[in-house]
Amino acid sequence: MSAPSFSLVGLGPIINRWKYFVAGAVALAALVSIVVALLLPNFYRSTAIFIPTNPQTADPDRLLEDNVEVRSKLELGGRAEDLDRAITIGESQPVAEQIIRKFDLYKHYKAGTPGDDASDNYVLSEFNSNLSIVHNERDAIELAFMDKDKNLAAAVANAMVHVIDSVNQQLTLENRRTVLDLYRQRYEYLSTSFERSRRELVGARRRYGIYGLEMQGRYLAKQLVETEAALRKAEASGGDVAGLKRVLRGLTRADGGNLLNLENYVQGTDSVTMFTTRVTDLQTRLIAARSAYETAELSIKGRISSVYLVQKAYPATKKAKPVRSLIVLGSVLLTFVLSVVFIALLELYRYNRPRVAQLA
Template identity: 25%
Template sequence: MPKFFISCYMDSSFNLIAFLRIVWRWRKPILIICGVAILATTIISDPHIMKPYYESDSVFYPLNPNLTSSSALFELGEQSYFGGSNDVDRILSIANSEPLKLYLIHKFKLFQHYDIDSSKENYPVYTVMRELEDNMTVEKNEKGAVVVTVIDHGKKVAADMANEIVDQIDIANKKLLNENKTKILTIYAGKLKDKEAEVKNMTDTIFYLKHRFNLYGGIDQLDRLIKTSEGTRGSDMDAASEQVKVLEEKKKGSIRELNNTQSMYEQYKSTINDAVPTLYILEKAIPAERKSKPIRWLIVLGSALISFVLGTLAVILIERYKYIKAAFADVSKAS
């Protein structure tokens, strides 16, 4: 390596003392840069220019869906009051679904609220949905509860939107849980209808036979009536009486089955109730008193530190450039 470059490297070695000397020498320009940055960010972060955001939270637990099952309502057994991880996952899926987001866009007129002109956007729904996703979160906290968080320039809008999200999650979750119960109820309704028709047909047949052969009275009296008849009519009455006895026994069994089916139908019907909530709301969202962002002092402090670092780097580069330029000038004179 040439002696000139070795000399430049040794003479231009940098240390903390040299750094502090440079900063002190250029203190006025650095302070001016920092002052301008502080003044600019103070003005920009003013609430009239940079609108503040307010945050509202709603906290809830999903209830155990088995609490409204027929086994829990009509049989003995302990059931957990709150739902498990599967119930939480179902709630989170509902909360992040597009139907819910589209409902919020329509309900709160988010195109106007977010100042998005659909005629100027290539994908207006996508744009407003991304803006909504940036302003709302639904997640599970460390205690197993689901937390709905909404931020907005309007404190009341943030609270109303958070509560509406919880209400719509409850409605969708209730509908999802009741769909399977409704299908089972439909099956029981079909069985109930068939069993009622069966009992009615047997009742009509018994009535017809008794009316035709004059077989009125209890089953015990049928034998006596048959013995009083003679000839072909007696044999017909004998066959009719046997048929009536069989039908009476079948009717008793069908009525028992009908009663059991009716009981199961009523049990499942009682579990399908839209008035029963599927969420336990621990904390409803209320309008925030203080803004959540931007944090003005943090913005001002950050800008001051960044301007100081950038200003210091600039003066160091200037100093090194002056030194290298002077070194080249000395070499030129020496040659």
Template identity: 25%
Template sequence: MEKTETNNSGAQDLLIFLWAKRKVIIGISAVAFVIGIVVSLMMTVLYQSTAIVFPAATSTVSFSEQRNAKANAMDFGEEEQAEQLIQILQSSKIRNKIVERFNLMEVYEIDQDDPNRYFKLGKAYEQHIAFERTRYGSILIDVLDEQPERAANIANKIVDLIDTVKNDLIKERTIPAYEVNKRKLDKLNESQRELIAEMDSLAAMGVVGPEARANLFSALNESRPEDREFFRKQIEVNVKYGSRYDALADLREFRIEKLTDQEVSYEQAESDAYENFTHKFVVESAVPADKKAKPKRSIIVLLITFSAFVLTIFYLLVAEKIKELKKVA
């Protein structure tokens, strides 16, 4: 009971104190209110434009039935592809192209002779351009700028650069792979041509396949006397070179299969190396905003006014407490 009465008494004393100091509190809060209005009016107005994209699950044309069995170019990407795309969006390759294209050093008022210009540019870029993955798997590209048209143009240019930058990154690996595949295919074709040329030369000498070779002996027995010398020579040539011819024939069939596989690999490597694929689905392109995004002047004014109000009360209470302690001392 006594504790409740003490609390009520303390609350009453606080209210009495605040009422006594009301002019000071109201005066300082009013000044803070005016300062908040002035500060908010001095802040640069920024407009926001947003583009929305989905990453593609895969961005290649497959020449194999087994490759990319779980994904094709028409599928939306999942979390892994979204994270990869965000890394590309945050890369210096895109940032440098955007900075150069829109002259952001001048837009952000960064002195070209400033020794810390690149650090300041990076900070300003991060404050004006942001990338966020949504819970739906899409990626938001938000751009803030003083000019609504430029904000939209920057966002749309970033969307366009996704394919350019990712294709360049892919080509750094796929072009060497293509060149290796091309050398292998050329080597196999050359070996196959040499093999066929040797088989043709043996065939010109009269060497034939196993089935025709087996018929030479019956042909010799059934031939007329004037033809037997011809068949004897044919048999001698086939006895001497028949095994070589058979080995070459088997090797030719083996290489045909190998060439078929290598041609598929070559076509895949060529497609990956030299075709420009799209790596995203554009859900929404950025458009110029017709309403400012920052600053929120009413919020700024309220925060400054409320902060001044609270700090004034705190200061007055502390000052009053110090005065009481001095009297006691």
């Protein structure tokens, strides 16, 4: 004889015969699940949303453009590497341990004393299970923390954003200090060079008696022309030729007694022009270097934030879990299915037992 085929239609009569058992099991499951759901504590979720910036745009070595204009703008590009870096920092163990110590979560989670491996592992596991850091579809980061205390959940989420910002800044802080030292050395070098060149210019002016190239050149040329003309007239008319020759010698020779003379003027023009150009160039570069150094120093001392906070975490107004109705409904359905499977297997066993005995 062939074995009877199994059909779901045949479950109806079976369930009807065992209806009191199934109903009792379902009712008991509903009662137990209701009690358990009511005893479960409420958990609240607080979420902070922020956009990480590119920390390189706040570095002193990126603040200069063409060595003239100083800028310090932050880019909110939401680059993939910036998002990944912020998420990696937030999920790192040092950050978790810092938050755990700050809020004394050993006591809050009733995990025992710090330093014990079991306690440490339990607190870290509990903390990580309640923490969520995700990159949303709008290229921002949503940092959520869940806890039975809604105020603590909001405080932890906000503290996590602050720690991520602080660690993100530390990644470039050493490089920024090195660049700042280079700016300081550059400024000091230009300051020394400017002062040395300025003294050389003053010395050249004193040596050659040149203080205004254009005006003194005009004056010297005018005096030479007038003296030479007077000398020619004196030679023709028998005037004071010797006196005019002394005057002309003083205007043309360095040993003639005049501070301003043609010989010194010609010799000193190139030197004074060179030193003047050098001092002007150094002055321009010195002003730019001083501005760059002051801006870089302000950038480091100011500790520009590396994240743009879109939404601060606030205490939740409604619980995130548990969903008590879902717990009760799931328990009832699971109990009903298991009850049906149990009575079906039991009926099948009862049906097959006589047949096995007859075959034996």
